[in-house]
Amino acid sequence: MITPxxxxxxxxxxxxLCARQCDAALGSDGKAEFIGGxxxxxxxxxxxxxxxxxxxxxPEFVRAVLRGEAGGVLGGxxxxxxxxxxxxxxxxxxxxxxxxxxRREPRGDVLSRLAAGSRT
Numbered sequence: 106m107i108t109p110x111x112x113x114x115x116x117x118x119x120x121x122l123c124a125r126q127c128d129a130a131l132g133s134d135g136k137a138e139f140i141g142g143x144x145x146x147x148x149x150x151x152x153x154x155x156x157x158x159x160x161x162x163x164p165e166f167v168r169a170v171l172r173g174e175a176g177g178v179l180g181g182x183x184x185x186x187x188x189x190x191x192x193x194x195x196x197x198x199x200x201x202x203x204x205x206x207x208r209r210e211p212r213g214d215v216l217s218r219l220a221a222g223s224r225t
Contacts, residue, residue: 157214169195
């Protein structure tokens with residue numbers, strides 16, 4: 106579960122992420138688009154990390170879910186030259202693979218508890 110204790114345990118990650126997102130969002134002129142450049146990626150990555158999404162997958166999540174750049178990752182397909190993408194399809198496929206992975210190798214995260222509870 107995502108509890109106040111779990112949030113406190115995740116505080117260091119959130120501070121590092123905040124610094125990274127500020128650096129990434131600020132343009133060379135010192136201006137930033139707050140929602141798209143900082144807030145949306147920050148919130149999505151905090152939740153992803155709390156669930157147990159590996160930090161190495163975080164850039165892929167931003168590209169696929171927030172920017173719709175799913176080419177080459179799960180959930181994207183090309184029709185002509187235009188990329189057709191559904192963030193929900195991407196997330197379903199990605200989290201299905203995480204659940205399968207956690208069934209084989211449980212960790213101390215929310216996804217492992219979901220995997221253990223979803224066995225039939």
